[in-house]
Amino acid sequence: MNTPLDSSNVLQELKKVYASIGITDKTFHDLRHTYATRLFELGEPAKTVQELLGHSNVSQTLGTYTHVLEQQKKQTATLIDSIYDEDNDNDRKLNIIPFG
Template identity: 45%
Template sequence: MYTGMRKGEILGLKWKNCDLENARLSVSQTSLSKVKEGLVFQEPKTKGSKRTISLPSFAVQCLKKHKALQDELKLKFGNAYEDNDLVVASGLGRPIDPADINRDMKYVIKKYNLPPISFHDLRHTHATTLLLLGENPKVVSERLGHANVGITLDTYSHVLPDMQKDLAKNFDQAMKKLESKREGFKSV
């Protein structure tokens, strides 16, 4: 939710790629489940998917707490803990299957009577929120790891009409300020 990362990118994220002191992480691999091979890690599909993402302070604090919990589990389970350096891992350090995340999310949604959404909807919410805040679509595109800004604009075009209204209003205000300055110069 706080990074706009894909599920496979989150499940493939390693602690060595997290720079919590500088509030950023690097996406360098993804996790996916293949029928014949099981869980595999591989490089992201596109050049744009390999990226650095700046983290909001809330996400940094959550990751620090999560790291401390994982460190406790490592001590508790000793040699039984399979240290893969994964940020998201089972209680014994093993990789998590993407299908398990879907199942867990459905469980939480049902338990807390939340509106049904998919894991991927969190990514869409992140992108839509950034665009509604007026963030540059090119920067949002890079954050999401899209191959080009056109993908972002096509995917989130439903947000653009509201942005167009704000743009027109802002432009109108800017022109009125310029006009009042010109009027001020005429009287001098």
């Protein structure tokens, strides 16, 4: 039976899918959160994620997903650290001239 697409119908169908695969502790909001988290992990700009989620401003999006951005910051710092790793011969590749 076809029914109009509204939030309660979508939620009912999602619950059926969850039940059929043995998931009992997840909500629609969990899917939304996962979607946004994955977008940030892929490097999508905050403004794009904000618009896709329908948040009224980017501050709401950034406030909700700060933990993902912290993880990205650490990954970026690790990448930068690897440039200067003594075990790595990147100095010549990057044309880094040592001071002193």
